[in-house]
Every structure is written in C-alpha cells, then in structure tokens.
Amino acid sequence: MPLTVYELEALTEADRGRVLSDGESVWGKVYVAKHGAVSVNFFLTYKFKGAKRNLSLGTWPSVELKEIRKAKNEAKDQINPSAKSKREPVDPVEQAQLKRQREAAAAEVERLKIEADRQEAMLTQQRRLQSLAAQQARLTVKGLFEQWQRLELVKRADKGSETERSFTRDVFPLIGSMAATDVGKAHVQEVVDTIKTRATDTQNMVRTAKKTLADMRQMFGFALDRDYIEADPTARIKKAKIGKDVERDRVLSEAELIDLFRKLPLAGMADTSQVALLLQLATLARIGEVLSARWEHVDFDRRIWTLPETKNGKRHEIWLNDVAVRQLKKLKAVTGLTPWLFPATRAKKDRPDFADHVCEKTVTKQVGDRQRPGDAPMTGRSKHVDALVLIGGKWTPHDLRRTGATIMAELGVLPDVVERCLNHTEEKKVKRIYQRAQYEAPMRDAWRLLGERLELMEARAKGFADNVVTLKTA
Structure with missing residues (x-):
C-alpha cells in the first residue's frame, strides 16, 4: 500500500536504515541525522534495455510526498511513453547525468x-x-604634504595643525612648488639654514630647525614608502650638525609668582587668557592641552580633568586642586555652553560652520607681547608692552609648568610623583605598567600641596598672609 504522510511523520530514530515501500517499484530508505532529524530518500527501481536502474526521486520532508510521486510518474512516462505520444523511450538516469x-x-x-x-x-x-x-612623479612638495596630512598627520593629537603652520612659514615658501622628486639635500639644508637665520639673543632657533627637519624626514619617508620618490633628501642631514639645543630651565621664583598674581589682572589680557595661565600653573598641563580641552572631560564632582590624548600618546588624569576648580568654574560661566573650554571666536576659513578651540599659540603670543619693555606696540597687538615683565627675565607659559613642578619638589613631593604629574613617560616598561595604581594617591596629594601653596602666594599678592615664608629656590 502507498505510504501516507502520517506514517512518515511517525518515524523515529529507531527506524534508522529501514526500507519503506510506496508501491509501483518506489521505495525509500530511512536516515537519521546527528541532531535526530528523520529523512527518507526515495528511489524508483526499473529496467531499461535489460539493465537495472535506481533513479533518485527526492528526499522527504525536503520534498513533499506528492512531489516525489509526481517525479515517479514523469520518469515512468519517459521509460514507457504512451503510443499516442510517439516518443522514444528514454532512460531518466542518463537524462539526469x-x-x-x-x-x-x-x-x-x-x-x-x-x-x-x-x-x-x-x-x-x-x-x-x-x-x-x-602623476605622482611630478607631485609637488605642497601636494605631498597634503597627502601626508590627510593620511598620517591627522592621527596626531593636534591633527597636524602645528606642523602645517611650521611648513607654511618655513618650507612652502622655499620648496613648496618644487616636484618632490626634484628635492635634494641642498634644498632641505636651505630650509634649515633659513630657520636658523631668525635666531635672536634669547632664541637660537636650533630646536625649531630640528623639529622642522624631523617633520620633513617623516614626510619624505611617507613618500618613499609609496614610491613617490626614489631617495630621501633628508637622509644625510644630521640633527647634531644643526647645532646644540638651548634647554630652557626658567623657573619663576615665589617672589615672581606673587608679582605675577598682582600684575596679571592689570595686563590687559582677556579673562579667559588669565584663566588659561593660572589653570596651567595649577595643573602642570601643557598650554596646548589647556587651550584644546573640552568640557566633557572635566568632572567637577570627582575633581578630575581627563586628557584623552597627550604628547606621549597616553591618557592622563589630573586631580583638580582648589585653584584649578575655581578657575574652571569661572570659565564655565563664560564658555560652558560650548564644547570647548576656550572656544575660538571665529570659525575656520574652510569650515565656516565649524567652531574649534582657540589657537594653541594665542596665549604664548599674548604673554610675549607684554614683555617688550621699551619697544613700540605692534600693529593690532597689545599696548601693554611691559605689563608682565618679571625680575628674573623673560618667561613663557611653558615655564609655568616647570615652575609648578619645582614647587611640588620643594614641598617634598618625590621626583617620581612629580614626573607622573607632568605626564612624563616612565622609561622602564615593567615599572610603567605595575606601579601605575600606587601613584594615584601621591599624585593627588602633590596637586593639593601645589594648590595650597599657590593660594598662599595669591593671598600675599592681595596683601594678606604676610607671615608666609617664601620657599628657597634651588
């Protein structure tokens, strides 16, 4: 008797290997998969020209029983066609092959x-x-820089803005329109020598020349890797031959800091610029990190300011002492509705809809403009040419970072802790990894001590705390 669907559905794993008959030479063999699913492979057995054949009709339940029987009928019609069709017998197996x-x-x-x-x-x-x-063989130096900036410089913390300023000032005017393949050692040396000609009594420009050479070397290395050039024109120029760096070691004494607290409000600087300087002094952050900071990284409740990207590529957390918190709250009332602590007043020329932070050089320029006693004011710059002159000589915002670190050391903070507060990278890898957590509490104490000392100096500047003893400088 023909099989029914109910009989097929009733099959279990116990029926594995069983042969079923559906009549008319149709039979099926039961298979059980690893996961227990039951299936039946159906065949039609027939003879064609004396040879026995087995034709696969399909596998239930993938193919319904009625479709299997339809395939059987079609195969039989091929094997034994009706007289009316006048067709020759055909072997279904051969047709399938x-x-x-x-x-x-x-x-x-x-x-x-x-x-x-x-x-x-x-x-x-x-x-x-x-x-x-x-085309690349005739790529200009400026065109090469644009590719390098788009693919590599953009990975830097400042997106390459400082390098772009440096190249715009010192590289492009000399070799910017030259084909990169035509640049030789003499051209690079000319760029370096031109930078050094801007040296003054207080700045020998050697460090600037070396920094520009290092960036040019990276750019031409980028070009070499991509076969834009066949040789690196900077390869034979050694930094040591450019000259010796003059390492700045300017540290403001406490007497100078007290004087600075007096002079800063009268120097004709914007309130935000004053805040930037005091915030740098209280946190030991770099002036560029201060001016490019975002409000989303300032946590007043935890008193933590996070720098997600720093010069050494590491994330850095600064504990905010009372001086820093006071400056930040003052700033929050002015710029708190923007993403930046120090938003730019003008949008970028190429992005009129995009508001960025202020230029990282702006405060440094303002401080420099106010230490030019006897000079005439520059056009469009401050008239307060001597407002920030201190007895120890010319100073820069970066010197405040060094000064804050020195105060910490004079207050008894261990050198390793000061280095951590400055976010200097520990040279020894094991020490860098396994001693990270143990510095958190000492670093917090170091920032607290610094803040307390700065508050006392600020009080003296206002005529209070005359009984505070000034620390001896090293």
Whole structure:
C-alpha cells in the first residue's frame, strides 16, 4: 500500500536504515541525522534495455510526498511513453547525468567569463596605477604634504595643525612648488639654514630647525614608502650638525609668582587668557592641552580633568586642586555652553560652520607681547608692552609648568610623583605598567600641596598672609 504522510511523520530514530515501500517499484530508505532529524530518500527501481536502474526521486520532508510521486510518474512516462505520444523511450538516469553535465559545462563557461572579466579589470587597474604613478612623479612638495596630512598627520593629537603652520612659514615658501622628486639635500639644508637665520639673543632657533627637519624626514619617508620618490633628501642631514639645543630651565621664583598674581589682572589680557595661565600653573598641563580641552572631560564632582590624548600618546588624569576648580568654574560661566573650554571666536576659513578651540599659540603670543619693555606696540597687538615683565627675565607659559613642578619638589613631593604629574613617560616598561595604581594617591596629594601653596602666594599678592615664608629656590 502507498505510504501516507502520517506514517512518515511517525518515524523515529529507531527506524534508522529501514526500507519503506510506496508501491509501483518506489521505495525509500530511512536516515537519521546527528541532531535526530528523520529523512527518507526515495528511489524508483526499473529496467531499461535489460539493465537495472535506481533513479533518485527526492528526499522527504525536503520534498513533499506528492512531489516525489509526481517525479515517479514523469520518469515512468519517459521509460514507457504512451503510443499516442510517439516518443522514444528514454532512460531518466542518463537524462539526469546529461543535465548535470550541461549544468557543469555552463558553470565552467560562467567561471571562465568571470575570470576573463577579472583579468580585464586588473589590466585596467594596472594602467590606472601606471598613470597615477606618472602623476605622482611630478607631485609637488605642497601636494605631498597634503597627502601626508590627510593620511598620517591627522592621527596626531593636534591633527597636524602645528606642523602645517611650521611648513607654511618655513618650507612652502622655499620648496613648496618644487616636484618632490626634484628635492635634494641642498634644498632641505636651505630650509634649515633659513630657520636658523631668525635666531635672536634669547632664541637660537636650533630646536625649531630640528623639529622642522624631523617633520620633513617623516614626510619624505611617507613618500618613499609609496614610491613617490626614489631617495630621501633628508637622509644625510644630521640633527647634531644643526647645532646644540638651548634647554630652557626658567623657573619663576615665589617672589615672581606673587608679582605675577598682582600684575596679571592689570595686563590687559582677556579673562579667559588669565584663566588659561593660572589653570596651567595649577595643573602642570601643557598650554596646548589647556587651550584644546573640552568640557566633557572635566568632572567637577570627582575633581578630575581627563586628557584623552597627550604628547606621549597616553591618557592622563589630573586631580583638580582648589585653584584649578575655581578657575574652571569661572570659565564655565563664560564658555560652558560650548564644547570647548576656550572656544575660538571665529570659525575656520574652510569650515565656516565649524567652531574649534582657540589657537594653541594665542596665549604664548599674548604673554610675549607684554614683555617688550621699551619697544613700540605692534600693529593690532597689545599696548601693554611691559605689563608682565618679571625680575628674573623673560618667561613663557611653558615655564609655568616647570615652575609648578619645582614647587611640588620643594614641598617634598618625590621626583617620581612629580614626573607622573607632568605626564612624563616612565622609561622602564615593567615599572610603567605595575606601579601605575600606587601613584594615584601621591599624585593627588602633590596637586593639593601645589594648590595650597599657590593660594598662599595669591593671598600675599592681595596683601594678606604676610607671615608666609617664601620657599628657597634651588
């Protein structure tokens, strides 16, 4: 008797290997998969020209029982066609084999077509790359810089803005329009020598020349890696031959800091610029880190200011003493509705809809403008040419960072802790990794001591705390 769907659905794992009959030479064998699913492979057994054949009709339940029987009827019609059809008997197994062969041949033709298309696409790409290489061979230095900035400089914390300013001032005027492949050692040396000619009695420009050379070396290394040039024109220029750096060691004495607290409000500087200087002094952060800070990284509740990207590439957390908190709250009332602590007053020329932070050089320039006693005011700059002159000589915002660290040391903070507060990288890797946590409490105490000392000096500047003893400088 023919099988029913209910009989098939009633099959279990116990029926594995069982052979079922559906009548008319149709039979099925029961299979059980690893996960327990039962299936039945159906076949039609017949003879064609004296040879016994087994034709696969399909597998239940993937193929319904009625479809399996339909396939049986079609196969039988091929084996024994009716007299009315006037067709010759055909072996279904042979027909199935011929069908598979035709499908395989068609697949091979399609594969060959795809391969031919791929080869043609590769040839087109090779021609395009050859054309591009020919163009790159005449890539100008300025064009090379733009590619380097887009692909590499953008990874720096300042997105390459400082390097762009340096190149715009010292590199592009001399070799910016030259083809990068034409630049030689003499051209690079001319850039370095031109920078050194700007030296003054207080600044020998050696460090600037070395920094520019280092950036040029990175840019031409980038070009060399991409076969834009065949040789690095900076390779034979040694930094040591440029000259010796004059390491700044200016530290403001406590008497000078008290004087600075008196002079700063009268120096004609914007309130935000004054806040930036005092915030730098109280936190030991770099002036660029102060001016590019975002409000989202200031946590007043935890008294933590996080610097997610710093000069050494490491995340840095600063504990905010009372001086820092006071300055930040003053600033919050002015710029708190913007993303930046120190937002720019003007949008970028190429991004009129984009508000950025102020230029990281702005406060340094303001401080320098106010230490030019006897000089006439520059056009468009401050008239208070001597407002920030201190007895110890010219100073810069970066000297405040060094001064704050010195105060910490004079208050008994261990050198390793001061280095951590300055966010200097520990040279020994093991020490850098395993002693990180143990510095948190000493660092917090160091910032607290610094803040307390600054508050006492500020009080003396206002005429209070006259009984405070000034620490001796080293």
